Amino acid sequence: MSSSTILAEVTQYIKQNDLNISQFAKKLEINVGTVSYLINGNRTLTVDHLDRMTEVLGLPKGHFYERYIKEYLQDINPDWRRIGPFLHKCATLGKLDCVRQIVNLLLDDLMYSTPLFELAEELFKNGNFEAAEILYENVAMSEKKQYSERLALCQYRLFKIRIGEDQVRNLKYAHQFEPFVDRLDEVLQLDALKDLANLYRALQEWDRVEALAKEMGHKAKILYYSDKRSEGEFQEIQSKLSRPLFVYIAYEKLLCADVCDGRRDYEKALQYTYEYADLSWVRETDEDTKYWLDLYKRWSQANIYVNKLLSGNIGVLTDYVEYLRQHPEEISQGIYNILFAANKYQLDVDHIFQEFSSEIEAYERRQTFDFYMNQVVPDHYNEFLYDLTYYYTHKGDYKNGFNYLIQGLENSVLINKEDSIIKFMVLFEQVRHMATEEMCSQYKNIVSEVRRYYEK
Structure with a gap:
C-alpha cells in the first residue's frame, strides 16, 4: 500500500466502498467536476484537496505529505x-x-x-x-x-x-x-543589545554586559531625544520595540548596576540605582508607560536596600524584610540577597528563612517572561543553591547543607556550567568528613556523570 500513489489509494477506497464520483465528491464537499479531473490526473492536487481526501479516508492529518512532495513537487x-x-x-x-x-x-x-x-x-x-x-x-x-x-x-x-x-x-x-x-534596523538593535546583555549577564561576563548596556543606552537616547522627529514617527519607532523606548535608557543604568554588583562594587551600584530610580524625565503618560515606571520604582526601592545591605549597612535589613512583606513578588530575589549578605557578614538569618520558608521551597529553577530576569534564572538559581549550601554547612547544619549541595551540583550539570560544578565539588570536599554514606553515594553518581560527559 505504501508504494502506491496517492490517487491509487483514493481510487481503491472509492471501489472498496462502492462509491461513484458524485458520492465521493459529496463526502469531500468538492464540486463533482473538480473531483473527476483530480481522480483522472487532469488537475493538480492542492493541499486542501489532499487534506479533505485524507480525512474522508479516515487517515491522520498529513498522512500523505511525504508522498505528495515526491509525486507533485520534486519534478516540476x-x-x-x-x-x-x-x-x-x-x-x-x-x-x-x-x-x-x-x-x-x-x-x-x-x-x-x-x-x-x-x-x-x-x-x-x-x-x-x-x-x-x-x-x-x-x-x-x-x-x-x-x-x-x-x-x-x-x-x-x-x-x-x-x-x-x-x-x-x-x-x-x-x-x-x-x-x-x-x-x-537601528530600532531593532535596541532589543538585540538588550537580549545579548541579558545573556552575558547570566554568564557573568561583566565587561560585555557593560559595553552592550552602554551601547544600547546611547542608541536609545539618540532616538528618544531627537528634535527632528514627528509624533507619528515616534509612534512608528515605538511599534517596532518590545518595550517603551525610555525603558532602554533606564535599563542601561540597571544593567550597569548589575555589573557593579557582579564586581562587588556596591557603592557604585547604588549610584546607578539612584539614576534609574529618577525617571522624572519620561514624557509619555500612557498605561504602558505607567506600568514600566511602577516596575522601575519597585526595582529601585528593592535594590537601594540591597546595595546598602551588601555595602555593610546591616541596619537596613529590618526595613528590607518589611519591604518584602509588602511586595511578595520580590521575596524570592530578596531571600537570595539576604542569604548573600548573611554569608558575607556572618549573619544569623534563620528567623527570616523561617518566615519565608514556603517561598524558599517554591524558589525553583524556571524560565520567566520578565524583561529583567529573562535568560538569567537557571544560573541565578544555581548561585542561590550554592549560597544556601555555604550558609548551612558553615552553621553546622549538614543535613540541609548537603541537600542543597546535591541539588546545586545536579543543576550545574544540567546547565553545563563548568565553574559551578567545580565550586560545588570543592565545597563538598571541604565538608566530606561530615557526609553520610548515602550523601557520598549520591555525590559519586553525579560526579561519574560529569566524568562521562567530559570523556565523551
Whole structure:
C-alpha cells in the first residue's frame, strides 16, 4: 500500500466502498467536476484537496505529505501559490522533515528567499519555533548580500530560538550573533543589545554586559531625544520595540548596576540605582508607560536596600524584610540577597528563612517572561543553591547543607556550567568528613556523570 500513489489509494477506497464520483465528491464537499479531473490526473492536487481526501479516508492529518512532495513537487517548477500553503500546513503539523525537503527544493532559486522569510516570520510570531528555525537557517545560507538586513534578522531570530539552559552553547550562540547586531534596523538593535546583555549577564561576563548596556543606552537616547522627529514617527519607532523606548535608557543604568554588583562594587551600584530610580524625565503618560515606571520604582526601592545591605549597612535589613512583606513578588530575589549578605557578614538569618520558608521551597529553577530576569534564572538559581549550601554547612547544619549541595551540583550539570560544578565539588570536599554514606553515594553518581560527559 505504501508504494502506491496517492490517487491509487483514493481510487481503491472509492471501489472498496462502492462509491461513484458524485458520492465521493459529496463526502469531500468538492464540486463533482473538480473531483473527476483530480481522480483522472487532469488537475493538480492542492493541499486542501489532499487534506479533505485524507480525512474522508479516515487517515491522520498529513498522512500523505511525504508522498505528495515526491509525486507533485520534486519534478516540476514549484509554484509558491500551491507550495506556500502546503509548507505552512507541514509546519503547523510539526512535519519538520517535510519542511526541510521543501526548503531544499526551493532554495536553488533565490526568488523564494522572500516568501520563505515572510513565512518564517509568521511562524516565529505564532510560536512555531522549530519550523521557523529551519526556514531562517536556510534563508540565511542562501542570502548573497552578506551585509543585508534580512540576513541579520535571520541571525537574530535564530539566536532567540536557540537560547536554552546549556550555558556553553548559549555563549557560542551569542558569539555567532553579535557581529550582526549593527546590520539590523537601528530600532531593532535596541532589543538585540538588550537580549545579548541579558545573556552575558547570566554568564557573568561583566565587561560585555557593560559595553552592550552602554551601547544600547546611547542608541536609545539618540532616538528618544531627537528634535527632528514627528509624533507619528515616534509612534512608528515605538511599534517596532518590545518595550517603551525610555525603558532602554533606564535599563542601561540597571544593567550597569548589575555589573557593579557582579564586581562587588556596591557603592557604585547604588549610584546607578539612584539614576534609574529618577525617571522624572519620561514624557509619555500612557498605561504602558505607567506600568514600566511602577516596575522601575519597585526595582529601585528593592535594590537601594540591597546595595546598602551588601555595602555593610546591616541596619537596613529590618526595613528590607518589611519591604518584602509588602511586595511578595520580590521575596524570592530578596531571600537570595539576604542569604548573600548573611554569608558575607556572618549573619544569623534563620528567623527570616523561617518566615519565608514556603517561598524558599517554591524558589525553583524556571524560565520567566520578565524583561529583567529573562535568560538569567537557571544560573541565578544555581548561585542561590550554592549560597544556601555555604550558609548551612558553615552553621553546622549538614543535613540541609548537603541537600542543597546535591541539588546545586545536579543543576550545574544540567546547565553545563563548568565553574559551578567545580565550586560545588570543592565545597563538598571541604565538608566530606561530615557526609553520610548515602550523601557520598549520591555525590559519586553525579560526579561519574560529569566524568562521562567530559570523556565523551
